[in-house]
Amino acid sequence: xxxxxxxxxxxxxxxxxxxxxxxxxxxxxxxxxxxxxxxxxxxxxxxxxxxxxxxxxxxxxxxxxxxxxxxxxxxxxxxxxxxxxxxxxxxxxxxxxxxxxxxxxxxxxxxxxxxxxxxxxxxxxxxxxxxxxxxxxxxxxxxxxxxxxxxxxxxxxxxxxxxxxxxxxxxxxxxxxxxxxxxxxxxxxxxxxxxxxxxxxxxxxxxxxxxxxxxxxxxxxxxxxxxxxxxxxxxxxxxxxxxxxxxxxxxxxxxxxxxxxxxxxxxxxxxxxxxxxxxxxxxxxxxxxxxxxxxxxxxxxxxxxxxxxxxxxx
Amino acid sequence: xxxxxxxxxxxxxxxxxxxxxxxxxxxxxxxxxxxxxxxxxxxxxxxxxxxxxxxxxxxxxxxxxxxxxxxxxxxxxxxxxxxxxxxxxxxxxxxxxxxxxxxxxxxxxxxxxxxxxxxxxxxxxxxxxxxxxxxxxxxxxxxxxxxxxxxxxxxxxxxxxxxxxxxxxxxxxxxxxxxxxxxxxxxxxxxxxxxxxxxxxxxxxxxxxxxxxxxxxxxxxxxxxxxxxxxxxxxxxxxxxxxxxxxxxxxxxxxxxxxxxxxxxxxxxxxxxxxxxxxxxxxxxxxxxxxxxxxx
Numbered sequence: 001x002x003x004x005x006x007x008x009x010x011x012x013x014x015x016x017x018x019x020x021x022x023x024x025x026x027x028x029x030x031x032x033x034x035x036x037x038x039x040x041x042x043x044x045x046x047x048x049x050x051x052x053x054x055x056x057x058x059x060x061x062x063x064x065x066x067x068x069x070x071x072x073x074x075x076x077x078x079x080x081x082x083x084x085x086x087x088x089x090x091x092x093x094x095x096x097x098x099x100x101x102x103x104x105x106x107x108x109x110x111x112x113x114x115x116x117x118x119x120x121x122x123x124x125x126x127x128x129x130x131x132x133x134x135x136x137x138x139x140x141x142x143x144x145x146x147x148x149x150x151x152x153x154x155x156x157x158x159x160x161x162x163x164x165x166x167x168x169x170x171x172x173x174x175x176x177x178x179x180x181x182x183x184x185x186x187x188x189x190x191x192x193x194x195x196x197x198x199x200x201x202x203x204x205x206x207x208x209x210x211x212x213x214x215x216x217x218x219x220x221x222x223x224x225x226x227x228x229x230x231x232x233x234x235x236x237x238x239x240x241x242x243x244x245x246x247x248x249x250x251x252x253x254x255x256x257x258x259x260x261x262x263x264x265x266x267x268x269x270x271x272x273x274x275x276x277x278x279x280x281x282x283x284x285x286x287x288x289x290x291x292x293x294x295x296x297x298x299x300x301x302x303x304x305x306x307x308x309x310x311x312x313x314x
Numbered sequence: 315x316x317x318x319x320x321x322x323x324x325x326x327x328x329x330x331x332x333x334x335x336x337x338x339x340x341x342x343x344x345x346x347x348x349x350x351x352x353x354x355x356x357x358x359x360x361x362x363x364x365x366x367x368x369x370x371x372x373x374x375x376x377x378x379x380x381x382x383x384x385x386x387x388x389x390x391x392x393x394x395x396x397x398x399x400x401x402x403x404x405x406x407x408x409x410x411x412x413x414x415x416x417x418x419x420x421x422x423x424x425x426x427x428x429x430x431x432x433x434x435x436x437x438x439x440x441x442x443x444x445x446x447x448x449x450x451x452x453x454x455x456x457x458x459x460x461x462x463x464x465x466x467x468x469x470x471x472x473x474x475x476x477x478x479x480x481x482x483x484x485x486x487x488x489x490x491x492x493x494x495x496x497x498x499x500x501x502x503x504x505x506x507x508x509x510x511x512x513x514x515x516x517x518x519x520x521x522x523x524x525x526x527x528x529x530x531x532x533x534x535x536x537x538x539x540x541x542x543x544x545x546x547x548x549x550x551x552x553x554x555x556x557x558x559x560x561x562x563x564x565x566x567x568x569x570x571x572x573x574x575x576x577x578x579x580x581x582x583x584x585x586x587x588x589x590x591x592x593x594x595x596x597x598x599x600x601x602x603x604x605x606x607x608x609x610x
Contacts, residue, residue, distance in 0.1 A: 018445040030461035141589040145544045252452030274460050
C-alpha cells in the first residue's frame, strides 16, 4: 500500500509541475508583452519599463518561472496589482468559500446520482429507467448559467424559498452561508447527477449479472441484503473515480455559478482578476484551482486503492 | 427466487417493452435531428431574412415586449432580439462546429500515431494530454483567451485544443485494440504500406467511434462557447453571441425577461437536440458500448 501511495504522489507531483509551467507560459508569455497587457494600451513607455523592472520581466523564461514557482511553494504570492493587498490570505478566504460550495454540490449530486443510477439499473428499460436516462441526458449538457436561470425564477421569484443572489460577506460561517449555497449548488450538481447516475447504472447492471449475485439470490438471501452487501459494494467502486474525473468539470461549473449568483468564491475572484488585468492574482487563483483538481484525483486514487485491494499490487 | 420472478416478468413484457423502447429511442433521436436541422437551416438562411440589422440600435424602442413588429421583443439598446438570436445561431455553428472539427481532426491524427507506433512518442503524448486534463477546461480556456485576447479565431482555437486530449484518448484506445487483430497482421505480412494499414485497415474501424465522439465534442463545444460568452470572453460584441446576450440581459430580467429568455432557450434547446442526436448515433453505431468518459 505504501508503494502505491508513493507512486501516486510522485505522478501527481510531476503533473502539477508540468501544469504550472503551462499556466505560467500561458499567462506570462502568450500575451507578448505582459507589462503592456497589465497597464493597458495607453500606458507610458516609462510606466511599462518600471513595471518590467519591478517584476523582473526582462529575465529569461526559466529564471522567471523558477522564481515564481519557488515563491508559490513558499506561500509568498505577492500583492494584488489592483488593491495592493497580499494575495495569499485573499485567495485562501475565497478558497474556503469555494470549498463550502463544493461540499454542498457533492452532498447533493453524489447520493442523488447513485440513488438514481441504482434505481435505473434495477428498473432497467422500464419507465423509471427511461425517465432517469432521458432527463439526466438533458441536464448533463445544459450550461450552468442556463440552468441557474431556470432555477432562479422558479425557486426564488415564484416560490420564494431561496435567495436569488448569494453575494454574502466573504467571511460568513458555513451555517450563515448555507441558505445562499443551495441554489448555486443545485445548478452545478445538475450537470453531474446524470453522469454519476449513468455510470452507476452501468456498474450496477454489470454486477447484477455476476455469478456471486446470482449465488446470493439462490442462497435465499433477502433482496435488500443482496443489494447492499453484494451489489452496491462492488458497483459503487467506479463511482469514486467518476466523481474525481468530474472534478474539473465541477470546478468550471462552480466558477460560472459563482459569477451568476455573485458568490464570493475563487471563480468570481479569478474573473475579477481577469477583468482588472491583475496577473499575479490570476496566476495564484489558477494554480490553486489546478492544485485542487490534482488533490481530488489523488484522493480518488487512494480511496480506490483502499477500497479495492486488487489495484494496489499492479 | 427473485431472479426467477424478475426474468419471468421480463419475458412476459419483453416484446411490449422492446417496441416501446424502440419508439422512445427513435423519438428522442428524431426530435434531436429535427431540432438540429431547424437550427442549422436558421443558421444558414436565417441571417438573409432577418427583419432588422442585429446591431441597429433604437433607444426609443428599448426593452419592448414581443409584438408583431418585434416578435422576440427588443433589448436594452432597442435592438431586435429575434434578429440577434438568428444571426447568433450562425456564430454558434461556425465557432463551436469549427472547434469540434479541429479537435476531431487533430485528435484523430495524434490518436492514430500514438496508438499505432507506441513507444516513447506515445508516452510523451499521453503524459502531455494528462497534464492538459489536469487544468480545468474552462479555466484553461479563460487563461488562453485572457492572454491572446478574445476573437472569433482564438475562441475556435481554444475550444479545438481543449478537446484534443479526449478525442486522442478515444482514438488511441480503439487503435490499440484494432492493431492486434488478424486482418491488420495479414496486411502487414502482405507487405502493405503503413499508409494503407492506417487508412484502409484501421481508420474504417475508428470512424464510428470518431463520429460519436465528434457529435459529443460538438455538444460540449456549444456548452463551452456559450459559457465563455456568458463570462464575456467569447466572440466580442457587437457580434451577437447567445451566451453574452444572456449576461447582458440579466440586469433587466425583472422588467424585460424576454431579452434573456430567447437566447437562453436557444442554447438549451440546441444543446439538448445535439445530445439526443449524439445519443442516437451511439446506439446505432456502437451498440452495447458504454463510454466511461464524462463527455459521453
